[in-house]
Amino acid sequence: MRILFFVGYIVFIVLLNSCDIIKPPYIENNTIDDTTKYSQKILLEEFTGFRCGNCPEAIEIAHSLRKKYPNNLILLSVHSGSYARPTSTRTYDFRTVIGDELDLFFGCSKAGNPNGMVNRFGYPNKTHILREGQWEPVIKQLLKQKPKIHLGLSVAYNNLTKEIFANVTVKYLEDSSPNYHLCVYLAEDSIVQYQRDDRKVPPDIEDFVHDNVLRDGITSTWGVQLSANNVVKGTTIQREFTYKIPSDKNWRPEKLKVIAFVHDKDNSFQIIQVDEKKLIE
């Protein structure tokens, strides 16, 4: 019996120490003045097509840049234009409504694939469409900037209902106009499909691995407005999104990722901040 009391005593002590009770505020008190703890991230939207023979080289450059800036560069591959149009023998269609709308607005495929936009920098001065060799200098230049906002992105996936939940917290590190819009897109990695590569003989690569492929928007192409009024430094705005994977799409949840970014709509259209999260870590 003595041993029983001893065990009971131990359990009681453990009990008292095995719970943390959190009292409000429930939100972390991050000091908003300290901009050094937030890093600027860059989105490289690369416009490509599976029939574009020069594109694989540009894709390789994008991948090597990602390796060089692993914490600051996010890639998105937009298949659009004539090179992305399926043929009678190559029927797989990478195109998306959002990709086509972006392409039409920014005129990327018209300028000849491959090319890309780095945070859409240079718009509307018509210097936004960049060849693969021009990407890195712009990335370097933009990385020197102090971040204007911080994005907190968390995602979850319900395997049962095939629903994606994305929660985005936008923290303003500077005062801003109401133009800031939040876009949330969906991309998939490791899609094994055909790609033309003119550096190879024959140029047909049947099992090319397509990464960062834009699949759809959880928001519309231009996103949702974050605030109807001017926003003061220090404000935090939170938005939640739910998206159900369409039943006719065989996208693999373990390869999907959510890309969220804030852009200065109707003004410079420049991307202010971006982040990405895999659906299943």
Added chain:
Amino acid sequence: MKFLFFFIFFFLSIFDSISGDFLNNFQIGGNFQSDSYYYLPDSVIESAQTPEKIMSNNYLFLNASFGNFTFDLRYEAYFNPILGFDPRYSGNGLAFRGFSYKSDFIDITAGNFYEQFGSGMILRSFEERNLGIDNSFDGIKIYFKPAEGINFKALFGKQRFFWGESKSLVRGADFEIQLSTLFPKIFNDFTLIFGNSFVSRYQPDLDSRFRLPQNVLALSTRVSAELSWLSVFLEYAHKYNDPNFQNKFRYNGGSGVNINLATFTEGFSFLLNAHRYDNIEFRAEREAKGLELFLNYLPPLTKQHTYSLPAFYSPSTQGNGEIGFQTELTYTIPANTPLLGEYETNITLGFSRINSLDTTSVDEFTYSSPFPGIGKEIFYQDFFVDFHRKISKAIEIKGSLINSIYNKDVMENQGSPLYGKVKSTTIASEIYYSFDPKNTLRLELQHMWSKNDSTASSDDRRNGNWFAFLIEHSFAPHWFITFSDQWNYGNQNSKFRVHYLKLIFTYTHKSTRLSLGFGREAGGIVCIGGICRYLPISYGLNFSVMTSF
């Protein structure tokens, strides 16, 4: 040379005595299960397709014991997981290995183990293969029995997460005192058991947005009393603040109450179960979702209907908040009652009802929830009558009438309005006819009237009226042939009014069962014990083997 012979003789005699001992005490057993599917395209039902075409789940369980020692081992191989199972199970390897030592006083397990405290409201680790759930622990478990009637359990471990482990640590203890065993003279013919458990989960707070509790504690207390004609079980659980993905990061504490009551008299049995769950779902990680990392188990308040059509609308337990009850009355009309002949008749009546909780949001992170607080929204309701009777030596009949209301939005659409509530009534009957001791025919007929009350048309493959039949012929002792159909002839969308035909051959030999099936699988939500998973619509061939040894 002599020396060598001596050594050989010496070793042989030692080996003989050890192996003799060993073989006398050593026991090994286990089982094997293999399920494989060959998926075929079917444009009519838009069947699920996989690039692998053939997929297979395999499990081999071995249990070896030697005196006080036991060793359990389970090898699993998913090449790749059959559709409806989480693809993260892909691969093969040892999924379970546990070593235990057992004596009258202490029982120690190291490695993998399963455990349940009380009814499982704060801790239950289990394997439910048909749902793709295996949340075994990897760690240490100690049972401790200081005296007959006093049991103490303690465990430390991490939960299995597909082929890895949870990011959290789980610590738990359970104390149970059986007063009736300790004081048999006072508790004559009366069993009384008290139990207390606690479970604590540690997961570091790496979130930059929220201030999260790293240690979350859940406690429960229970009492169970049993007489020859009555049994009562009560359990109350409390969980301290556990903001998580499932409860949308609410900081409220959680609570759960379970009441089970059953009485038996000659011919009658009556049971009443009730529960109130408020934010009591407990998982091993706060980010866990779907069928991942259940730390506790919340039993449902409804009978698991055996017929396939009413089973379409089985409710899943809503751990975030629900309140309900279930009653069941069974009466056995004795044999040789006038007009009813020489065989007995069983009739069961049942009713259950589950509602939402009446909660009011206080702010973004908390809500108030008065007790008992029955909310206005119906989650589930059913009323059923079951009838079972043997007519003659050769004929046996069973029948059921089931009327239910199923809140499909809550069960299958995270509560957002889409499908509405499904009101359905099913009539099912089964007839067994034995031609001779070796040949038995079973015929099952079911009809379900069902309607969704949503104004939006729910363009899914499970709505409106259904008809189903099943014919099974058993040629004892080896063969079964089953042919069945489920026909959704009343689907709102005329394209979905299709037949789901299936043919299955089953062969059994001693403890081995082989089956080969071909046909369509209607898919949808499949529930076992209040936990549900999604099964895709498929078409093809399936082969399964089960054996135990």
